[in-house]
Amino acid sequence: MALLRRILLAGAALWAGVAAGWPAQAQSLDDLAPYKMIRSLQFVQDTVVLGDHSAMEMQRFLLATIDERLRAAEASIFDDPRNVDAALIYAMSGGNPETLEMLIARDVAGHFDPRVTDALRSYLSGTGVQSAKPLAEIFPEYMQSRIGPYLALVSANSVLRRDPALALRYFDQARLSAPGTIVEEAALRRSIYIASQSGWVDRSMDYANRYARRFLRSPYASQFADLFVKLSVDHFETIDESEIPAVLSFMDVPRQREVYLRMARLAAISGKNRLASLASKRAEALAGDGESVPRVLAELYGGLAAVPSAGVAEAMETLIAVPDDQLSAKDRALKAAATAIAEEVLRVPAAPVPPPEIPPQDGRLATTAELDDRAMDPRAPALVQDAKAGVEPKNPSEQADGDQAAADPAFDTFVSDSRSRLDEIDALLRGEGS
Numbered sequence: 164m165a166l167l168r169r170i171l172l173a174g175a176a177l178w179a180g181v182a183a184g185w186p187a188q189a190q191s192l193d194d195l196a197p198y199k200m201i202r203s204l205q206f207v208q209d210t211v212v213l214g215d216h217s218a219m220e221m222q223r224f225l226l227a228t229i230d231e232r233l234r235a236a237e238a239s240i241f242d243d244p245r246n247v248d249a250a251l252i253y254a255m256s257g258g259n260p261e262t263l264e265m266l267i268a269r270d271v272a273g274h275f276d277p278r279v280t281d282a283l284r285s286y287l288s289g290t291g292v293q294s295a296k297p298l299a300e301i302f303p304e305y306m307q308s309r310i311g312p313y314l315a316l317v318s319a320n321s322v323l324r325r326d327p328a329l330a331l332r333y334f335d336q337a338r339l340s341a342p343g344t345i346v347e348e349a350a351l352r353r354s355i356y357i358a359s360q361s362g363w364v365d366r367s368m369d370y371a372n373r374y375a376r377r378f379l380r381s382p383y384a385s386q387f388a389d390l391f392v393k394l395s396v397d398h399f400e401t402i403d404e405s406e407i408p409a410v411l412s413f414m415d416v417p418r419q420r421e422v423y424l425r426m427a428r429l430a431a432i433s434g435k436n437r438l439a440s441l442a443s444k445r446a447e448a449l450a451g452d453g454e455s456v457p458r459v460l461a462e463l464y465g466g467l468a469a470v471p472s473a474g475v476a477e478a479m480e481t482l483i484a485v486p487d488d489q490l491s492a493k494d495r496a497l498k499a500a501a502t503a504i505a506e507e508v509l510r511v512p513a514a515p516v517p518p519p520e521i522p523p524q525d526g527r528l529a530t531t532a533e534l535d536d537r538a539m540d541p542r543a544p545a546l547v548q549d550a551k552a553g554v555e556p557k558n559p560s561e562q563a564d565g566d567q568a569a570a571d572p573a574f575d576t577f578v579s580d581s582r583s584r585l586d587e588i589d590a591l592l593r594g595e596g597s
Contacts, residue, residue, distance in 0.1 A: 197236065198243070208222055211345070213378070226256075229249075234265060244274075252313055263287070286320070319337065334357075335354075338350040351370050355367050391422065392429055423442045427439045440469065442464070446460070466482040
């Protein structure tokens, strides 16, 4: 364990030397200035979002090491403003909030701006709304400083629910002041969500295109894929269809195929049948030789999309041919629901029952008006039988009871089964719609 710690400490010093542009040299933990360690952390975090996932362990190590260094630091070390900024950046980069509290309590010399620390304490404690106004007041002053990009991110997060337009302006400032960094990656990813939720589809697609060109190798790219799938499905009617493959063209084939499959699934569940059909066809076209599961899923989602169309019979055949053993439990449930709907659509309706003949009364034929009146009587079938048997008409309440008792058991079973099946399908789709 001690050997591993020495290796990691040497690695931290190396990262610091590379990030600062100085020759790498081993330094003891106590002698390493916090701002140099923060440079190491920034370099490692940027390396991670650009695709080197092996650096994630170094990121975790550096966060823990910086925490120890800040807690053990002498108060005089913060005479250097770079170390003050380093402590604030550490707090806004996923560091321990309690460490910032400790530094503020020890700051008798006034190194930390109380306006900044008070706003950050509110934000880090989960009361971001309360920190929004103080951050808005101090942000212009710190916009061009070392903490500016991080302060922009925090400011955006504090107002995104109350003022999405202002949040996007903060995110734009963050990514423009720190291009190619973890700050830009986070700002772009969150901007996609805010713009989409606010109905600003063109802006959301622009952010998605920028993200796809720059950060597809980020460990957070899976979140981007989720956001892009939802954006495409929710706003398909207003999106130029060519923009979807344009964004996905920056991905490798397996990732494109996965995104198309997820898009087809959500579109089918959401009733966006055209998109579900297009996405399933693209996913199937991208399936390689010997890759059966992607083809099976593409066929399933394509069949789901075709159920409400004129080709429901063909869709039914496609669904039946999809092997259950290559589907997840949720996809098997979707297949069962779609098959049940298709069966109901294809069910041959029962032959209509001819209307009963109304016998003449008093030895004469009934007039047309009398026939119409009798046909409109809800007791008409019973009246016919009673007339034949010479029985007086029953009380309406007694007649209703008799009608219920004489109901067709097969019809009752059909109605009950249909309602039960539709209730199950509705419950399934409500759960899958999220």
